Amino acid sequence: MTQPTTTHEPAGERLRALAEAHGVLTEYWDFHGNLASPSRQTLTAVLGALGVPAVTDEEIESSLREVELAPWRRALPQTVVVRGGVTSPVVVHCPDGAAVTVTAELEDGTRRGLAQGEDGTPARDVDGTWTGQATFLIPDDLPLGWHELVAEVGPAQGRGASTCRVPLAVTPDRLELPAALGERGWGAMAQLYSVRSRGSWGVGDADDLTELVSFLGDEGADFLLINPLHAAEPTGAMTPSPYLPVTRRFVNPIYIRPENVPEVARLSGPKRSLVQWAFEEVAEQDLSSAPIDRDAAWKAKREALEVVFDAGRSRARQRDLDRFRAEQGEGLERFALWSALTEKYGAGAEWPEELRDPASPAVAAQARELEDRIDFYAWLQWVVDEQLGRAQAEAVASGMALGVMDDLAVGVHPRGADVWSDPEAFAQGIEVGAPPDMYNQLGQNWSQRPWSPTHLAETAYAPLRDMARTALRHAGALRVDHVIGLFRLWWIPAGMGAHEGAYVRYDHEAMVGVVLLEAHRAGAVIIGEDLGTVEPWVRDYLASRGVLGTSVLWFENQEDGWPRYPDAYRRMSLATVTTHDLPPTAGYLADEHVDLRERLGLLTEPVEQVRAEARIERERMLARLREHGLLGDEPSEREIVEALHRYVLRTPAVLTAVALVDGVGERRAQNQPGTDQEYPNWKMPLTDSAGDVVLVEDLPANARLESLLAAVRDEVGQDRRA
Numbered sequence: 001m002t003q004p005t006t007t008h009e010p011a012g013e014r015l016r017a018l019a020e021a022h023g024v025l026t027e028y029w030d031f032h033g034n035l036a037s038p039s040r041q042t043l044t045a046v047l048g049a050l051g052v053p054a055v056t057d058e059e060i061e062s063s064l065r066e067v068e069l070a071p072w073r074r075a076l077p078q079t080v081v082v083r084g085g086v087t088s089p090v091v092v093h094c095p096d097g098a099a100v101t102v103t104a105e106l107e108d109g110t111r112r113g114l115a116q117g118e119d120g121t122p123a124r125d126v127d128g129t130w131t132g133q134a135t136f137l138i139p140d141d142l143p144l145g146w147h148e149l150v151a152e153v154g155p156a157q158g159r160g161a162s163t164c165r166v167p168l169a170v171t172p173d174r175l176e177l178p179a180a181l182g183e184r185g186w187g188a189m190a191q192l193y194s195v196r197s198r199g200s201w202g203v204g205d206a207d208d209l210t211e212l213v214s215f216l217g218d219e220g221a222d223f224l225l226i227n228p229l230h231a232a233e234p235t236g237a238m239t240p241s242p243y244l245p246v247t248r249r250f251v252n253p254i255y256i257r258p259e260n261v262p263e264v265a266r267l268s269g270p271k272r273s274l275v276q277w278a279f280e281e282v283a284e285q286d287l288s289s290a291p292i293d294r295d296a297a298w299k300a301k302r303e304a305l306e307v308v309f310d311a312g313r314s315r316a317r318q319r320d321l322d323r324f325r326a327e328q329g330e331g332l333e334r335f336a337l338w339s340a341l342t343e344k345y346g347a348g349a350e351w352p353e354e355l356r357d358p359a360s361p362a363v364a365a366q367a368r369e370l371e372d373r374i375d376f377y378a379w380l381q382w383v384v385d386e387q388l389g390r391a392q393a394e395a396v397a398s399g400m401a402l403g404v405m406d407d408l409a410v411g412v413h414p415r416g417a418d419v420w421s422d423p424e425a426f427a428q429g430i431e432v433g434a435p436p437d438m439y440n441q442l443g444q445n446w447s448q449r450p451w452s453p454t455h456l457a458e459t460a461y462a463p464l465r466d467m468a469r470t471a472l473r474h475a476g477a478l479r480v481d482h483v484i485g486l487f488r489l490w491w492i493p494a495g496m497g498a499h500e501g502a503y504v505r506y507d508h509e510a511m512v513g514v515v516l517l518e519a520h521r522a523g524a525v526i527i528g529e530d531l532g533t534v535e536p537w538v539r540d541y542l543a544s545r546g547v548l549g550t551s552v553l554w555f556e557n558q559e560d561g562w563p564r565y566p567d568a569y570r571r572m573s574l575a576t577v578t579t580h581d582l583p584p585t586a587g588y589l590a591d592e593h594v595d596l597r598e599r600l601g602l603l604t605e606p607v608e609q610v611r612a613e614a615r616i617e618r619e620r621m622l623a624r625l626r627e628h629g630l631l632g633d634e635p636s637e638r639e640i641v642e643a644l645h646r647y648v649l650r651t652p653a654v655l656t657a658v659a660l661v662d663g664v665g666e667r668r669a670q671n672q673p674g675t676d677q678e679y680p681n682w683k684m685p686l687t688d689s690a691g692d693v694v695l696v697e698d699l700p701a702n703a704r705l706e707s708l709l710a711a712v713r714d715e716v717g718q719d720r721r722a
Contacts, residue, residue: 008500011040014060019043021067022050023453023505025488031437031533038502045493046502049427050454072126072133075151075164076102079460080138081510083173088138089117092151096123096132099154104138104168107145114138114149142170144520146460167460171513172520175546177654178476180401181525185222186649186716187405190660191580191670192226192255193242193292194686197696199257202285202297204696206387207257209404210394211696217398219709223477224395225405225657227580227682229255229388231417234339234377236347238294240682241671243409243481244448246416249470250335251388253380254297258304261383263311271307278304289693291683305383309376324382331466332378334358334421340373341366358421385473392474402476402525408467410482411448418463419449425463427452429494432485436499437533443490443498450489453506461514468515472522479574483528483547486511487538512545527574527655531555543572548655551575553648554582554617561616563624566650575653577644577662580670584659585641586689587667589618596669600678637689638665638704642711649715658712663705665689 011019016026019038024046030036038046044054052067053059071077072093082088094100102114119135138149147168155161195204195212213224230245231252232238238254239245245252258264258275267275281300285293313321325332337358344366345351354362367374388404395403411432412418419426426449433445451463471478480486487508492501519526527548530539539549551573556564569575578585583592591614598607622640625631628650630643641662649656661670665688672679686694688704699705 008039009041011038011043012060014057014064015040015043015054018052018054018060018064018067019047019502021064022047022052024050025503025505028435028503030435036435039500042493042496042500042502045429045496046491046504049430049491049493050452050504069126072124072131075153075162076149076166078457079167079169079510080149081169081171081461081507081513082138083513084142084144084170085140085173087140089135090114090138090149091119092134092136093126093131094134094151094153096130098132100134101152102136103150103152104142105148105150106143107147108143112139112142138168138170144170144172144517146517169460169510169514169517171517172546174544175516175519175526177525177546178401178523181222181654182401184652184654184656184716185401186656186658186712187221187223187225187400187402188216188660188663189225189405189576189657190686191242191682191684192229193294193682194670194684195660195696196286196685196693198283198286199259200286201258201279201301202282203254203292203294205255205257206384206391207260208696209255209388210391212699213391213395213400213403214398215696215699217395217400220399220713222400223402223405223655223657224400225477225479225574226407228407228409228481230409230412231335232294233342233347235343238298239413240294240680242407242682244411244413244446245409246338246413247335247418247421248409248412249331249418249467250381251384253305253384254294254301256301256305256380256384256387258301258308260387261305261308262317263308263313267308267311271311274307275304278307286695287693289685289687289691291680292685294683305380306376309379321379321382324385325378328381328470331421332381333374335417336374336377336381337363337367337370338417338420339377340370343373344370356420358423388474392476395476400476404475405477405479405525405527406471406475407479408471408481410485411446411450414447414449422463425451425455425459427491431492431494432489433492433498433501434490435501443492443501445492445498450491450504451506453504457507457510461510464511464514465518468518469522472518472524475522475524477525477527478519479527479529479550480515481529483530483542484534484538486515486528508541512542512547516545516547525655531579539570543570547572549573551651551653552579552582553577553621553644554588562620565624566628566647567652569651569653571652571654573653574655574657575648575651576657576659577641577648578659581673583669584661584666585644586637586662586665587669589637589640590667591615592667593669596672596679600672600675602672602674638707642708645708646711646715649712658708660686660705663708664694664699664702665704666694 019026027035027037047054052063054063080090092100104112114136117135117137121133123130123132149166149168151164153162192204195208197208216224228242229251231247231250278300282297354360392403431445432448432450436443488503488505490501491504492498528542530549549570551569558564582588594610594614597603625643630646668684670684671681688694
């Protein structure tokens with residue numbers, strides 16, 4: 001673990017000006033309500049990671065001049081992102097006196113000339129050339145999509161004519177809800193890996209997802225929110241957390257159901273036996289309430305999938321695979337190559353120096369040598385993509401308005417595929433986390449690399465665009481974890497403590513716009529996880545763009561500490577009773593969150609005080625439920641859980657969700673923040689109040705779940721099965 005440093009030299013005025021010019025905040029309000037400032041050392045390191053020299057006074061002055069002149073050295077900005085339906089100005093720089101025309105070349109091949117607007121900015125000397133500025137107006141009727149802006153600059157001052165082309169993204173001003181949803185909808189949420197059937201291989205998979213959405217669709221649900229399905233390590237120990245993947249673009253093949261691969265039907269008897277024997281290695285795990293063993297499950301599945309892959313494909317199926325690889329392009333090929341190299345050299349191991357650059361001749365030689373393994377890992381992505389597509393199709397066929405709601409993690413593993421495949425996309429020597437708060441007094445370091453805002457603009461936000469597009473391939477909605485990361489992130493320089501970081505701004509107008517454009521094309525809804533410290537203007541901004549926020553009942557309180565009334569909730573939100581960072585509601589009501597934190601030594605206050613605060617919180621909530629006629633004098637645990645969900649359903653929230661764990665009486669938490677090895681995070685299979693495993697095929701006959709779903713349907717006034 002990185003030991004915090006003690007150096008905190010104040011930053012000078014010129015360094016602070018340079019930092020602000022590059023989007024690095026030089027002041028922020030800490031959790032005590034005090035105005036805090038990053039040190040000189042922090043700002044210097046963060047600017048260095050942005051490619052801005054700032055160690056000496058001379059470097060600071062030079063960098064200040066550079067940031068002022070940089071826009072004037074380009075005819076057009078690197079990438080232009082605007083809103084559809086709005087006339088937007090774009091600034092053009094060219095030799096003073098030169099004739100300039102600007103054209104929008106649209107995706108369909110048509111061209112639109114841009115009118116010039118007024119611009120009284122005086123010309124200036126730029127690197128010895130007298131340079132002027134002009135403003136052109138992007139019309140409000142351009143279609144949504146990815147286009148190009150083309151500036152044609154005529155000869156002037158002894159220079160010839162030139163042409164500048166840059167990407168132009170026209171994004172939705174506001175993302176509208178799908179018509180199929182109506183005024184509002186409800187659904188469920190579950191950790192997919194935990195929801196297993198008798199045919200699972202120890203881990204819930206795409207087939208279980210298909211069965212689950214079919215059941216919930218019949219019950220009247222509009223969506224199912226699941227955990228991120230991002231890929232983890234292909235070999236060795238698999239990181240349990242779905243929020244620390246090796247890539248956010250591709251899927252963990254552990255979610256494949258091997259028997260459902262079409263080629264299995266064509267296997268010879270002996271080879272089919274190999275698949276069956278692999279399944280039998282882990283079949284008993286599906287009936288165990290012990291923590292899920294991903295490594296054993298993936299070992300068995302991998303053995304079976306190797307057999308299926310080696311058997312080959314028909315001509316038509318091979319053509320489909322080839323099309324998939326062509327469509328996913330270089331991103332998939334590099335991920336498959338990284339997986340093959342990881343298989344050969346080890347996950348997380350120190351690879352030979354010559355293999356750390358994906359564009360090196362040594363890597364090219366390895367790619368030729370490992371061609372068959374690259375084919376295997378690309379094939380896995382095709383197979384899991386097909387199976388997830390089947391799940392979404394079943395969700396829609398069952399009557400769901402949205403279907404699968406995927407989840408997008410906030411970052412990736414620092415030694416994962418994304419960082420290796422596109423190192424320039426990430427800030428070097430920086431990790432992401434959070435400043436100190438009441439729960440983590442030294443701050444948090446999440447061991448994730450942040451995207452470089454400079455690289456994003458230079459590449460037309462390709463990493464973000466590709467990631468969102470892939471995540472929405474087979475989903476009707478996307479939850480964006482820590483959505484404030486599209487606005488700013490807490491950067492922690494290497495070797496410094498988490499409390500010594502600084503906030504770095506991103507171009508949120510462009511970032512949000514790109515996500516909305518991909519969601520619009522997919523016909524999907526975007527939900528931003530905006531819990532915790534989020535400025536009110538950010539929530540207002542997201543709502544104005546049609547992005548839903550997140551409301552959790554236990555966190556929705558008035559200033560006096562009492563629970564917020566239902567009609568005071570935000571309309572533009574996904575409202576729930578609980579979240580995966582809390583115990584299921586039955587456990588929360590029994591103070592199991594307090595017991596667990598005490599047992600793990602996580603409490604920062606006396607346990608008696610924490611228990612008293614939990615009791616007051618619970619008593620106030622029960623009082624609110626009685627105010628609304630939702631609870632009697634001596635309610636059972638089940639009645640309280642149902643009343644809490646009825647309470648949330650009475651809010652104006654566009655979407656509400658029921659946690660599957662609440663439906664079956666589960667008490668164990670999936671994740672205990674602040675722990676790593678101390679608690680089996682992200683490993684708990686679905687069980688009932690007695691600790692017995694609940695399988696997918698058992699859900700329709702589960703009396704407690706059916707009672708909760710009936711209460712939900714009664715509250716929203718619908719019963720599709722009636």
